Amino acid sequence: KISQIRFEDKYIAIQELHEKENLSIILLCEIAGISRAAYYKWLKRVPTDRELLNEEIMKEMKTLQEKVDGTFGYRQMTLHMNRKFEEDINHKRIYRLMGIANIRSVIRVKKKQSYKPSTPQHAAENVLNREFTAEKPNEKWVTDVTELKYGTKKAYLSAIRDLYDGSIVSYVLGHSNNNNLVFKTLDKATALLNGERPLIHSDRGFQYTSKKFKRKIDKAKMKQSMSRVGRCIDNGPMESFWGTLKCEKYYRRKFTTFEELSLAIDEYIQFYNHERYQKRLNGLSPMEYRAKAA
Incomplete structure (x- = not known):
C-alpha cells in the first residue's frame, strides 16, 4: 500500500499507478497522505x-x-542487478524498489516426500558426513532421483550435482524409476572425468545399493557414501536443488506431455548452470565459478 512505503517513494508509486492502472491522482494522493501540489511539484523537478x-x-x-516466470526474490534480484549495472546495490534498496514496482516472487510449494524401504545389496557409510563444501571440481558429488508429473503420468529425474560449485554435472529424465535411469546418469558424469575420482553420495535407494552400481563406482575408482x-538432511544439497527447480520451473505450469517436461528441464538446468x-x-x-578453477 502507498501509505506503508517510504515518503520519498510515494511520488513514484503514485506516478506508476496512475500511468499503468489509470487511477485518479486525487485518490492516490489522498491514500498516500500528501497534497496534489506536492506531487505536481515533484513531477516537474529534475530527477x-x-x-x-x-x-x-x-x-x-x-x-x-518475466524471463524467470516470477520466481526471483530480492536476493537473486540483487545479484543480477549488481551484475547488470556493475554497482554494489544494497539488497534493501532492491527490496524497496521491488515493492514500488509490485514485483513479487512466487511462494515455494512444500511437498512431503515418501521413501520406500528397500533391502540393500550393498550399503556404504556416511563418508560425506554433511561436509557440503569441496576444494576443487569433481571432488564431491551428490545424487538423487525425484518424481515429476505430466498429464496423468509420472516421470523421474536423476541428477548428479558437484559440491564445489553446485553445478549439475549430469542428468537423465526417464519414464521409470529404475536402475538404468541412475546408471545412465552416472555413466554420463564419469565420461566427463579427466583422472579425478570423486566421492559420490546418495540416499539408500535401491538403485544406489545395488551391486551393479557398486561395480560402476569401483570401475571409476570412486568412493561411495x-x-x-x-x-534426508544428509543429502541436503541435492534436496535443495530439487526444491529450487520445482519452485522456479516445475510448479509454475502444468505439463501435458513428456516432451514438454523434458524441454523445460533442459532449459532450466542450462539456465541454472x-x-x-x-x-x-x-x-x-x-x-x-568452475571456469575460474580451471
Missing part, C-alpha cells in the same frame, strides 16, 4: 542520478522477472 538509476533498475527487474536411514548467480559463489553462476 537525480539516483532516481534515474532506480527507474532503470525497476525496468530491468520487470524484464528479468550414503545417507543414514531416514536422514550458466545464468543463475549465487551469493556463495561471489555472485557468479556455477559454470563461471
Whole structure:
C-alpha cells in the first residue's frame, strides 16, 4: 500500500499507478497522505542520478522477472542487478524498489516426500558426513532421483550435482524409476572425468545399493557414501536443488506431455548452470565459478 512505503517513494508509486492502472491522482494522493501540489511539484523537478538509476533498475527487474516466470526474490534480484549495472546495490534498496514496482516472487510449494524401504545389496557409510563444501571440481558429488508429473503420468529425474560449485554435472529424465535411469546418469558424469575420482553420495535407494552400481563406482575408482536411514538432511544439497527447480520451473505450469517436461528441464538446468548467480559463489553462476578453477 502507498501509505506503508517510504515518503520519498510515494511520488513514484503514485506516478506508476496512475500511468499503468489509470487511477485518479486525487485518490492516490489522498491514500498516500500528501497534497496534489506536492506531487505536481515533484513531477516537474529534475530527477537525480539516483532516481534515474532506480527507474532503470525497476525496468530491468520487470524484464528479468518475466524471463524467470516470477520466481526471483530480492536476493537473486540483487545479484543480477549488481551484475547488470556493475554497482554494489544494497539488497534493501532492491527490496524497496521491488515493492514500488509490485514485483513479487512466487511462494515455494512444500511437498512431503515418501521413501520406500528397500533391502540393500550393498550399503556404504556416511563418508560425506554433511561436509557440503569441496576444494576443487569433481571432488564431491551428490545424487538423487525425484518424481515429476505430466498429464496423468509420472516421470523421474536423476541428477548428479558437484559440491564445489553446485553445478549439475549430469542428468537423465526417464519414464521409470529404475536402475538404468541412475546408471545412465552416472555413466554420463564419469565420461566427463579427466583422472579425478570423486566421492559420490546418495540416499539408500535401491538403485544406489545395488551391486551393479557398486561395480560402476569401483570401475571409476570412486568412493561411495550414503545417507543414514531416514536422514534426508544428509543429502541436503541435492534436496535443495530439487526444491529450487520445482519452485522456479516445475510448479509454475502444468505439463501435458513428456516432451514438454523434458524441454523445460533442459532449459532450466542450462539456465541454472550458466545464468543463475549465487551469493556463495561471489555472485557468479556455477559454470563461471568452475571456469575460474580451471
